[in-house]
Amino acid sequence: MKDYEIEKYLMHELKVVNKHLPQRRKSLKELLNEEVPHIVCLDGTFHVFKKSELEYINSLITDEDAKNLYLPIIIESRPDLGEGTFVINDALGAKVIARVLGIDYRVPLIIYKPQIAVIRSKLPTTTQYAFIPYLST
């Protein structure tokens, strides 16, 4: 394979690295009313939520918040803040994550690798990673 082919192939990765993010997020209330709660990703595939997880999140927040909480909760990977650092910018999402972890609630909520392991094992379908490109190198 020639050099420019390798390069082209690798640069394609930059375009598809966030293809798993949703086209449109849905509110918790909306998802609870669906028979198969799902969203469509940017690459056109479906991402299905576990009903048990949705009910668990619903038990953590009020009815009003359930209408305004949009899922999946996006966890942004921010290595510019330090390796293994993640940020949740969504206010209600941060509230849910803070309650699950039992930590103080603040926006943006900054969490670290060990906390991510807890979150991802408790909420594997209702949270999603986003890779933020470096603005400066």
Next chain:
Amino acid sequence: MSARGLVVRRPTKIELIRLRRRLKLARRLHKMLRDRLTILVQEYLINLKEAMRIREELHKTLMNFYKALALAHTVMSTADFELLYSKIKELELSVGLRNIAGVKALIIEVPSEGVGVSKVSEAIITSYRDHLLKVITHLAEIESALNALGAEVMRTKRRVNALEYILIPKLIATIKYLSMKFEEREREEKSRLKRVKEILTRGRL
């Protein structure tokens, strides 16, 4: 590490600027892929831990189930057992896909009421069936995710290594080669100018 540079058709300043831009992009991509790799490995470890826990639980549940089955064998006749097996319904599962940082993995859910064995079956067996089905489907879900994640980790690792050990060093070597070439050209130009100046001053004298 490959120290050989890239093939440059024309060693021009424009080419050097282009190469620097490519290097910047390659470094950015390398960092991003490395982050992705870290996340994927972390997800893999989370799933691995969960798979081990569920497998242990499955063994325990199966052990209890077999004990109960053996007990049922002692009190039920063969005809009763055949009747019991004939009444086993088809299992209905809801299956979908979930996305773990770009990796598609199965999601399997068992409807909570009345599946698998019919209600006519003996209470001794039905007491375990729901739990057993839940554990088996959860294990299938986790292990399929493990396979998908493992394949993706290998794929991403190859890309990270290609960038780290081939593309970026090649770009650096080419940039270094071009910069040295331009510096050499500049030095040559300077000495040529000096020589011309000398000739001109000698001519004037």
